[in-house]
Amino acid sequence: MxxxxxxxxxxxxxxxxxxxxxxxxxxxxxRSADEYAAEFTSSRGLYVGDDVRIMGVEVGRVTKIEPRGDRVLVRFDVDSERRIPADAHAAIVAPTLVSARFVQLTPPHTGGPELPVGATIPVERTAVPVEWDEITEQLTRLTTELGPDDTDPQGALGEVLDVAAANAEGHGPALRDSLQQLATAMRTISDGRHDLFGTLGNLQVFVEALSMSGDQIVSFHDRLASVTEILDANRDDMGAALAGLDAVLVDVERFVRDNRERVDTTVDRTAALTETLAAQRDGIAQVLHVAPTALSNLQGIYQPAHNTVVSALSLTNFANPAQFVCSALAAAEQVDAHTASELCVQYLGPILPLLAMDYPPVRINPTRGVGALPDQLVYTEPELMPAPGAPSPASLADLLSPGAP
Missing domain, CATH: 1.20.5 (Single alpha-helices involved in coiled-coils or other helix-helix interfaces)
Structure with a gap:
């Protein structure tokens, strides 16, 4: 006990x-499994207890098959740790003609919304395999349609073969050459595939550039439309201008035909003149460079009153006394220009600018007399002409003469 x-x-x-x-x-x-369902148009060959797989891996079993009018509802269980995406598809797969079938779920769940437990996959997202008897039935129908019958002992397929044989008879070498040329063309295309791909890539870049330049293309199109509208609005004037141009071209052609020898002579002389000008190019450039200054100086020393050219006294050093004085000091001291300029600026810099003048402060120029008489003066503006009682330029010249009071 x-x-x-x-x-x-x-x-x-x-x-x-x-x-x-x-x-x-x-x-x-x-419960170690979750229940789902799927609608199929047919469940032929599928039985309760068949596998349910994802990517070929068994994850559940078919539990019930229910007919629903023109559809079949297949219920199945899936392991609870497995997840099915919300947009999953289901298909009845037959690996071979004699093996058992199974339900394949696709795609595998990699994240995102899940199919709720107990949900049904609609018939729009399911598929069933084609049955072998359907294939044989279609093949039988095809052979019956193409084969011979009581009214046509040869059959449609036989007629096609006879026509093909008749067309190919005697054309064996041509067919062989065609096949060889086709093979050569395909080989050429294969050898140039890199260039072809490069061309396609460049074409893609060109199309992208056109797409990015849409605004510029539209603007160019608008401008072209504006030009077209202007041409359309002035088509009468343009027609008249083209007609006149046609007449002018006829006259030019007649002139050239009638004066061909003279035109040739003129062209030859023009060529000779051009060669001469080209040979004297440096001299002509020098003349063109010096001539404006020389003509300006000539105009300055010409006196209409005496109808002659006279000289004029011009003391240019007074316009730049710093240069005149500093150069004189440099020459006297016998030093270089840099040292002389520094000494001149140091001692005389503030005073020399006060001495600058265009002409000496003298009211007479002993080398020149009266430049022009009153009747030789031309005024550019009417208001510059002196009043009737005002002293004339000649009187002013007399006042400025040495003997004037």
């Missing part, structure tokens, strides 16, 4: 746990 007490104390709890486990698995079994 003493020995049975420990056994009873341990055995009773273990027995109670076993009873609870059996009751829990029989009355309220533990």
């Amino acid at each position: 003493t020995r049975l007490r420990p056994l009873i104390s341990w055995g009773v709890p273990i027995l109670l746990l076993a009873v609870v486990a059996v009751v829990s698995f029989t009355v309220a079994p533990w």
